[in-house]
Amino acid sequence: MELRLPRGLLDPRLGGAGFRADADGLVSLSIAFEAGRITAISPLPAQAAAASLPLAFTPLIEPHAHLDKAFSAAAFPNREGTMAAAFAANQREYAQRSVEQVAERAERALERAWRNGVRAIRSHIDSVGAGAEPSWEALLAARERWRERLELQLVALAPMAHWLTAEGQSLARRVAAGQGLLGGVIGPPYGQGAASRSADREALLALLDLAERHGCGVDLHVDEADSCPGEGVAMVAQLVLEQRRAVAITCSHASSMALLPQRNCDRLADRLAAANIAVVALPNTNFWLLGRRPGRTPWRRPLAPIRSLQQAGVRLAIGGDNVQDPWYPGGDFDPIELLRWSAPLCQLMPWQRLGLAPFSTAAAAVLELAWDGVVRLGAPADLVLLGAGSWGELLARPPQRRVLRQGVWLPPPEAEKPSPLLPPHG
Incomplete structure (x- = not known):
């Protein structure tokens, strides 16, 4: 899975292994997981980093x-x-x-x-x-x-x-x-x-x-x-x-x-x-x-x-x-x-x-939680992927999202029903 992660949510020990943040503090990387845990974290090549990737947070x-x-x-x-x-x-x-x-x-x-x-x-x-x-x-x-x-x-x-x-x-x-x-x-x-x-x-x-x-x-x-x-x-x-x-x-x-x-x-x-x-x-x-x-x-x-x-x-x-x-x-x-x-x-x-x-x-x-929310090997495979590729897009409008918990995608919310306050389309 490829995404853009804020530098503050990535294991700092990976900073010298090709993981470089851009001017917006985002690191382009690939994550693999198994049995609900992160098993691999890899930096993306420079050319891939310029591609459109979703902004992601840990929950x-x-x-x-x-x-x-x-x-x-x-x-x-x-x-x-x-x-x-x-x-x-x-x-x-x-x-x-x-x-x-x-x-x-x-x-x-x-x-x-x-x-x-x-x-x-x-x-x-x-x-x-x-x-x-x-x-x-x-x-x-x-x-x-x-x-x-x-x-x-x-x-x-x-x-x-x-x-x-x-x-x-x-x-x-x-x-x-x-x-x-x-x-x-x-x-x-x-x-x-x-x-x-x-x-x-x-x-x-x-x-x-x-x-x-x-x-x-x-x-x-x-x-x-x-x-x-x-x-x-x-x-x-x-x-x-x-x-x-x-x-x-x-x-x-x-x-x-x-x-x-x-x-x-x-x-x-x-x-x-x-x-x-x-x-x-x-x-x-x-x-x-x-x-x-x-x-x-x-x-x-x-x-x-x-x-x-x-x-x-x-x-x-x-x-x-x-x-x-x-x-x-x-x-x-x-x-x-x-x-x-x-x-x-x-x-x-x-x-x-x-x-x-x-x-x-x-x-x-x-809250003294057991997990600090930082992506590292062995951390929970828990992520929130956003329908925004940059901070500007995130701040511009409410983004769609997909939520990964323990390596399983949560079902998307039910399709939004038409509001009875609004006239139908057409």
């Missing part, structure tokens, strides 16, 4: 999703597009959740992700209140059904103060028994005064204690806001550096950090790197909800400062976050579309290693 990663509420926007719309309205609609939906509803959402989401070329998803689950048990029951069952096809990581999303209670300790034990992660929300409004700051710190300490005791990772929603720049992220980093906790920690969002002056932002990025804290940027939801000015176009677009974090050495991934729910009405668990959107929104250049890594190798590192 990409979704590092931050909410499967429990996906596809609920139609029944629980947020027509204001605000954080407050999203939270209110989410609470109404949460109070009515059933196992059957969440199971249907999860199956639809995982099927879409699988067909779109995703190999791993980390999903946060609302975990305190009426909808918690149905959500966990449905998603634990979904994880088992999909275990051989797609890795699903589950995070317990709870108010930070909940981890101080006996109920929080019980939840942590159950999550750990299910190989899950612990999570929560740190962000404005922050309490004023020493007592309130101490309460924030105490709750975070309790969460880290439970995670360390039970061997869980931690993934927090931090600073998803357009105020109090970077305060939550700074608190997490300071606590980890003070105590040198042996816990894998991810700060998702970190949006308001970008509102800091450049020197302060870079300094905080260095502290995150020193604390070995990963960050997941979430442009779709953040650009949709944050910085709104009624009747005006936003002029501040808070988003994790991707370049500063990467330059500091922070593991940085980019995720889709909400899909067709009260927090964001769009999305479809499509990593290729997320990459295409992120290029202009975040000014990422996918032909550069750091432009592609947030969706592939760096995202795999954040």
Whole structure:
């Protein structure tokens, strides 16, 4: 099979064996596979390299999703597009959740992700209140059904103060028994005064204690806001550096950090790197909800400062976050579309290693996956071939794709049915 692969997805040890990237960072090569594993990788002759070959990736990663509420926007719309309205609609939906509803959402989401070329998803689950048990029951069952096809990581999303209670300790034990992660929300409004700051710190300490005791990772929603720049992220980093906790920690969002002056932002990025804290940027939801000015176009677009974090050495991934729910009405668990959107929104250049890594190798590192997504001998024969031969073609229009998993091509999606909203051809 002949294709063009981004240099960052090819075993670097092959760099001196005739594998040369072109000016767009693409390597033309041939891959052979057997029994679901790559058995041979060969560079193509110079004349073949100039021929039309498909652009290819290894399957990409979704590092931050909410499967429990996906596809609920139609029944629980947020027509204001605000954080407050999203939270209110989410609470109404949460109070009515059933196992059957969440199971249907999860199956639809995982099927879409699988067909779109995703190999791993980390999903946060609302975990305190009426909808918690149905959500966990449905998603634990979904994880088992999909275990051989797609890795699903589950995070317990709870108010930070909940981890101080006996109920929080019980939840942590159950999550750990299910190989899950612990999570929560740190962000404005922050309490004023020493007592309130101490309460924030105490709750975070309790969460880290439970995670360390039970061997869980931690993934927090931090600073998803357009105020109090970077305060939550700074608190997490300071606590980890003070105590040198042996816990894998991810700060998702970190949006308001970008509102800091450049020197302060870079300094905080260095502290995150020193604390070995990963960050997941979430442009779709953040650009949709944050910085709104009624009747005006936003002029501040808070988003994790991707370049500063990467330059500091922070593991940085980019995720889709909400899909067709009260927090964001769009999305479809499509990593290729997320990459295409992120290029202009975040000014990422996918032909550069750091432009592609947030969706592939760096995202795999954040989720601590067994395979980093690099093509090498013995690696899984998993590829996504695109109906685009260059980065320009990829960014110009949504490409068709074929997905190879364990050396077997997935059946193409069913032929698209004519829309009843449009008149017939002819």
